[in-house]
Amino acid sequence: MADLEKFRSETRAWLEQNCPPEMRKPMTSDGDTFWGGRNTKFSSEAQRVWFERMRDKGWTVPHWPREYGGGGLDGEEAKIVRQEMAAIGARQPLTSFGISMLGPALLKYGTEEQKKEHLPKITAGLIRWCQGYSEPNAGSDLASLQTRAESDGNDYIINGQKIWTSYANYADWIFCLVRTDPAAKKHDGISFILFDMTSKGVSTKPILLISGYSPFCETFFDNVRVPKSHVVGTVNRGWDVAKYLLQHERAMISGMGERGVGRPLGQIAADSVGADAQGKLDDAQLRSQIATFEVDEAALAAAAERAVDLAKAGQSHPAFSSAMKYYGTELNKRRYEILMSAGGSDALEWESERSRGGARPRAWLRTKANSIEGGTSEVMLGIVAKRILDLPGA
């Protein structure tokens, strides 16, 4: 306990000294997120400084082992770093699918060689990853995917198409689900494989979203040659790796609403709807929506904290991240419905500088994907019903 308190005060002091003031302000645009990768650029000097200091300390991923560029912290210490960063509003120095998705899967299923090859490049922000799971005919029913990987000596030859591949056009490498045994039952013939997006035969085509942004792509594989040593885990057992990764992805998505917390909703609303002499919002319905939302938001934050503590105590259910994903994403959608309602017609501006290029309505539209990406809300409820409640036939 005393050690932890010491660690906390050291962490606080270090962050105070090293986190530039600009990096303590709420993020306001996509460019504020640093993704790393071969072709990446820093959007500001402060962003570069902050990233490099955190990287050198091993704190781009505080809880990964030191040998892979992590901070080697245990659960309690990592929680303290998160808490102290939150306390000063420090931004994540590096965001990536390598950290939130591939890394955990490699740590569990990868060979030592694979870990040594890929993890340090993730923590150092050198390689940016994308996720090749979904296909045009394999969405919720992911296991019906058809992208083929055919054996050819020491390699696989990969053919097929992925869709909704987030940032495929910016990514350096892909972690991809492919069918290695077409004769087996659908869950049993899938492998989890890694390859370079600059490999011959890989092409991407961006898709425009309702928000006007284009963060994801159709991704095509035309006779892409990949060494067999790039399979993670056992050949044809890729579904295990895929599911394990999804647990981490869902935990990450469920927390999205907690990030970027700026001014309280009640104050934002007061700007446009006004308040009475006691400071009560002039729109009683909106006020009660906000209050109920904030009750649920605080409760979700407690549940997220408890989920981590339960996992540490070995008492958590592996499917619980689906429960959190469901609630967290539905809540984030509520937040933005409230923000739009609070903003009134101001929140409808799509292009002006005043509206920062329509930041709010675009963000609002973006949240609608939260309950789709990483598995839809309906799929999450199905998982809870089947795996946690053990209901029949689910």
Added chain:
Amino acid sequence: MALVLTEEQSMLRDSARGLISDKAPVSHLRQLRDSKDATGFSRDLWKTFAEMGFSGLLVPEKFGGSGLGCVEAGVVMEEIGRTLMPSPFLATSVVAASALSRGGSEAQKAQHLPKISDGSLLAALAVDEGAKHRPLQTSLQAARSGNGFKLSGDKAFVVDGHTADLLIVAARTAGAAGDRNGLTLFLVDPKSKGLAVERTAMVDSHNAARIAFDNVEVNADSVLGEVDQGYGLLEGVLNIGRGAVASEMVGLGEEVFGRTVTYLKERKQFGKAIGEFQALQHRAAQLYIEIEITRAAVLKALQALDADADKAGTAVAVAKARAGTTATQAVQEGVQMHGGMGMTDQFDIGFFMKRARVCQELFGDSNFHADQLARGKGY
């Protein structure tokens, strides 16, 4: 602090669960209701509670108690919620014991707390006056009279008021309804002249009373805490009570949910278990998620109360608001998913629905607490 029970707290839960499920399953409440029991709870069982150290759970050790905290009280309340056991635990051991240990003089503590610990004194807090919980609106008058005060006015929804040996009464010594200043808490003997207790039979077959005060004389020694400055004390005590009721709702909600999921697996229609229908599966999953999130919020509030009850207001508002809506959803889905069976008195589910409604109102419903949160944040 980790948001999970410690080993000691888990052991406490196991022993409370063992006792309560054995001695006071839902049939115990049913029997008390059907026999129109005059006390409304089992005094024998209360003795056992005292022997096991539960009645003095929150009482400091020097007054014969266990000196434990709100998390532990919540653990016991949750088990009480699972079987809907009527018990003086909430009014006496949680609310009154907290009021006395937080606000009492040494003499008041020495007089009452040991008796709470050994189970020989039952107490009740009288706050509400109207149909809704509005502690700031307290208007029962306490007029100075000689060395003491004279109390006049009416109290309602006084939990265990009909069996209390000691009443803790919120009264106005100055100011007007709505003012923070001018509230004072009094320790009042229910046998005092001018005091009339009417037991109110409630929908949930638990115990409450209306109490009328007609110039009830109390002396200056009966003031709990400070004259005119009682609101802070009251609020802290109410928050402890709210955390406890929220725990009870977590217990009852989870119990109803467990029974409902079991029923979904057993009941067959259209040639299969109704739990196979996705319409029900998704609702059951949503309810599970609500319950888990509420459980975390309630534990968070209980820990906050133990850390510093005066700073736990927001966490408690969140917990009580969430517990109210979640328990309501649990009992509604519970009855609905049991079909016609859920509507029968013979089936226990209805008892849970009734108790959840009472717990909603007790110490402020979900709307009250969401409003508290909004006020706290200044909008």
